[in-house]
Amino acid sequence: MTDATHDPALRSWVESANGHPEFPIQNLPLGIFTPPGGGPARAGVAIGDFVLDISAAPVDEDMREAAAGGSLNAIFALGAEPRKALRARLSLLLTAGSPQRAELEPHLQAMADCALHLPARIGDYTDFYVGIHHATNIGKVFRPDNPLLPNYKHVPIGYHGRASSVRVSGTPVRRPKGQLKAPDADAPRFAPCERLDYELEMGVWIGPGTVLGDTVPVGEAEAHVAGYGLLNDWSARDIQAWEYQPLGPFLAKNFGSTVSPWVVTPEALEPFRIPQPPRPPGDPAPLPYLLDPQDQARGAFDVGLEVLILTAAMREKGMAPHRIALSNTRHMYWTVAQMVAHHASNGCDLNPGDLLGSGTISAPDPGGFGSLLESSRGGKEPVSLPSGESRRFLEDGDEIILRAHASRAGFASIGFGDCRAAVLPAN
Amino acid sequence: MTDATHDPALRSWVESANGHPEFPIQNLPLGIFTPPGGGPARAGVAIGDFVLDISAAPVDEDMREAAAGGSLNAIFALGAEPRKALRARLSLLLTAGSPQRAELEPHLQAMADCALHLPARIGDYTDFYVGIHHATNIGKVFRPDNPLLPNYKHVPIGYHGRASSVRVSGTPVRRPKGQLKAPDADAPRFAPCERLDYELEMGVWIGPGTVLGDTVPVGEAEAHVAGYGLLNDWSARDIQAWEYQPLGPFLAKNFGSTVSPWVVTPEALEPFRIPQPPRPPGDPAPLPYLLDPQDQARGAFDVGLEVLILTAAMREKGMAPHRIALSNTRHMYWTVAQMVAHHASNGCDLNPGDLLGSGTISAPDPGGFGSLLESSRGGKEPVSLPSGESRRFLEDGDEIILRAHASRAGFASIGFGDCRAAVLPAN
Structure with a gap:
């Protein structure tokens, strides 16, 4: 079922996301990255040419905690409902006009400057x-x-x-x-x-x-x-x-x-x-x-x-x-x-x-x-x-x-x- | 190369080890166990009908630390020399007449009362x-x-x-x-x-x-x-x-x-x-x-x-x-x-x-x-x-x-x- 997060008219305050061939606001894929300044690897979401640090975003606390690990395993383990809620929340946060823009901007990194890692510890x-x-x-x-x-x-x-x-x-x-x-x-x-x-x-x-x-x-x-x-x-x-x-x-x-x-x-x-x-x-x-x-x-x-x-x-x-x-x-x-x-x-x-x-x-x-x-x-x-x-x-x-x-x-x-x-x- | 740890005349103060068909003092295999009282899984060595808690034994500190995890991966990673040193040490500690007997006895558990676990987290x-x-x-x-x-x-x-x-x-x-x-x-x-x-x-x-x-x-x-x-x-x-x-x-x-x-x-x-x-x-x-x-x-x-x-x-x-x-x-x-x-x-x-x-x-x-x-x-x-x-x-x-x-x-x-x-x- 598609919902408001799929609306093609949705635009992000992250300008590069609008019309981005891979990562417009309708995508919001998850990954593991290290920001340019270093520090532990953590979960992020791709938005245009940027990565938003989920572990530092105002999302559900369980999700923020799961995002702080060096792999997506913990987020994967949470299942569909928390993942859907995260998507809905990130979509709102990243939509043009979001009141949280100023709070989020420090946690937005140019993807080209980040190290991107294997998304998960692969068991099998x-x-x-x-x-x-x-x-x-x-x-x-x-x-x-x-x-x-x-x-x-x-x-x-x-x-x-x-x-x-x-x-x-x-x-x-x-x-x-x-x-x-x-x-x-x-x-x-x-x-x-x-x-x-x-x-x-x-x-x-x-x-x-x-x-x-x-x-x-x-x-x-x-x-x-x-x-x-x-x-x-x-x-x-x-x-x-x-x-x-x-x-x-x-x-x-x-x-x-x-x-x-x-x-x-x-x-x-x-x-x-x-x-x-x-x-x-x-x-x-x-x-x-x-x-x-x-x-x-x-x-x-x-x-x-x-x-x-x-x-x-x-x-x-x-x-x-x-x-x-x-x-x-x-x-x-x-x-x-x-x-x-x-x-x-x-x-x-x-x-x-x-x-x-x-x-x-x-x-x-x-x-x-x-x-x-x-x-x-x-x-x-x-x-x-x-x-x-x-x-x-x-x-x-x-x-x-x-x-x-x-x-x-x-x-x-x-x-x-x-x-x-x-x-x-x-x- | 065989050494003193292989001496067939070697006897243990753990009486059941002497003549034991599996675990005499010349064997000393490693495993992961939970003692009868519960607590975290840890590394042990089989000696006769008993398990000695390596994480509580007077062995090299790196080894004791490696033994405290819930798998043998850390001990495996240390390689041959530390493993050989552990064997030599355990052999001495468990030999009949060892002055450490009293110190070790509280950390010796009947194998039948322990839970034995998968030895390692298996990657592949x-x-x-x-x-x-x-x-x-x-x-x-x-x-x-x-x-x-x-x-x-x-x-x-x-x-x-x-x-x-x-x-x-x-x-x-x-x-x-x-x-x-x-x-x-x-x-x-x-x-x-x-x-x-x-x-x-x-x-x-x-x-x-x-x-x-x-x-x-x-x-x-x-x-x-x-x-x-x-x-x-x-x-x-x-x-x-x-x-x-x-x-x-x-x-x-x-x-x-x-x-x-x-x-x-x-x-x-x-x-x-x-x-x-x-x-x-x-x-x-x-x-x-x-x-x-x-x-x-x-x-x-x-x-x-x-x-x-x-x-x-x-x-x-x-x-x-x-x-x-x-x-x-x-x-x-x-x-x-x-x-x-x-x-x-x-x-x-x-x-x-x-x-x-x-x-x-x-x-x-x-x-x-x-x-x-x-x-x-x-x-x-x-x-x-x-x-x-x-x-x-x-x-x-x-x-x-x-x-x-x-x-x-x-x-x-x-x-x-x-x-x-x-x-x-x-x-």
Whole structure:
């Protein structure tokens, strides 16, 4: 349900927020930052080009206390009602003409001068695989005769990733070494990855958790979501191809994952909910534990997703990042509620600060493929860049930037903020 | 190197420790406990049938402080030298005739009256697959034509498990529900697991961690190990068979894992190190990053492993648990140092309190298979129990008990303590 906080006519006394492509007053995403003067990391809200320190704002005292910790875990744990109340309060405080402007201004910092941190202490990180076009494309590379496995349309496939190596946007990623084996080689060798790739994913931050043994009805699953962000699930395709059988990806993925610093709340995304796209004729219906009429009616998102690249040569020439993919969250075969309900369906506990990845979200057309493995068709067809360069896979110095924007007539557009990182050479 | 703390003639003034099958004064494993009177959880050392509160003992002040937290993470982070000094000190304090006996006695609690907790806050849990007989046996069930995949003898195969659902011995495990699909069924159904299984594993607790991007030479890898325990990686074989392609086990494993409460230090296991068993002729040599002469010379362990079962009917009849498998850690194809070096070989960071599982350690003979899937040959040949019952897979009320003991002429035998849990019916 949209409310006064979504009113597109709403303007902020923080002038840069008005018409801001990411952070107008209708967005109000949460993050963890250190102000330019230093001090402990704390929770803030992005407003235009600024960050407001929530721990110093005249908001509910429980919330102010939760905001003083160095992670959003405590705010996530509070759940939907306090989070909604915070949004309503911040919207009022930041609206043009607010009588609290003078009180707030000392706690407003230029975002460019702040250090932005990982939003949460991540207990567990689970990566799903709900981008069906990606699953089909990548399946063709690893299993040409059998791209989409028989379980795909029944099971929201997921696996556990590495929590410790998730880093916030801006932290470079070092090219991993690993065992590589060409299909025609007799034996593997240990060398720097030669097929380094990005993956365009939506991140889901878990809010109130569950107790081990409990399940979550799909109709109630979104109550456990605290917000959304962007996730780059860096992947070493050559390491992956050799190691992934029979237990799944391991060193091919756990050398680093990048998340955007801002957590866009479910409330901010409210205007951009759409019906879950109908399954193609012949596809099986989800099992009852994954099926809820309300979730089918508005469980998907219409959020545009972009991948941009900035190579070292482009940077040297002063060129802008070049967009290499344009996709949309509507290409998820399973909804977030289905991911959460499935995850808890065996009694596995979820905890505040857990991170779920959607899996790579590719559009059906080549212009919307969410990884180079897909765009270059397994490395066979290099992707051309305006700098005259081309890429089969990533090279050292390449920076990948993920972006997300949501727009709808009658509402202010909002963005997720950049999820970016550059590739460092192998050690 | 063994030292005075390993002297088999050493006796403790804690009488029950002398000749104790698990916790003689030569063992001194660490754990987290709450004394019978309540109060905060703290670190203790097992000595016979008792626990000594380390946070109240006359040990190094840094160590006493580290011991006052509710987990062993701080002690793990201190590393080998402080841990060795603690062992030497505790050995002296607990030796018969120690002048500190009167000072220590108030801080000694009957283990049976204490609550024993998870030893550490687990950041990430990684499960390996180094039991080659298990990998071969289970490969036969899932891939009859291709049991041991081509990467097995090159790569210490591992994958990320769920950290949040690891529980200490004694916590029951609830039978999960999940998607089950018989090979000849048209579609899956959602129902309680019908092929619930245990897995006999050694757990490895990580001590000092690493920095993201750094690697660990295999010759230095054991410096990152804080200790060892037992791990039951409960597995829902029917859920696993349907979900595991292409990204590995997920809901089949993450509904619960059980660890033993006591962390047996590398020092206590020193007398039980043996050469890594030679690879069968024709097997490839490990790649250089996994090969260290010292590790090959003494990187394995000679620790006997047992699985026992106590069914509800056996419990009712007053019967003792029945041993259904007898194995040994020497059946690991890769050493712990190789597991650690491989894990960090791509720069993935390790942190104090991380848990590594060895994977199921089966002996080559059927009497030493570490899971029911193997013992019952995929459920085809039920295992007979002395109660007149039989088991293809686990039934509600079954309790599984893992045990480990190390013995060698000229040294006192030590044990790991029970890793046990009973199966609760599905919700």
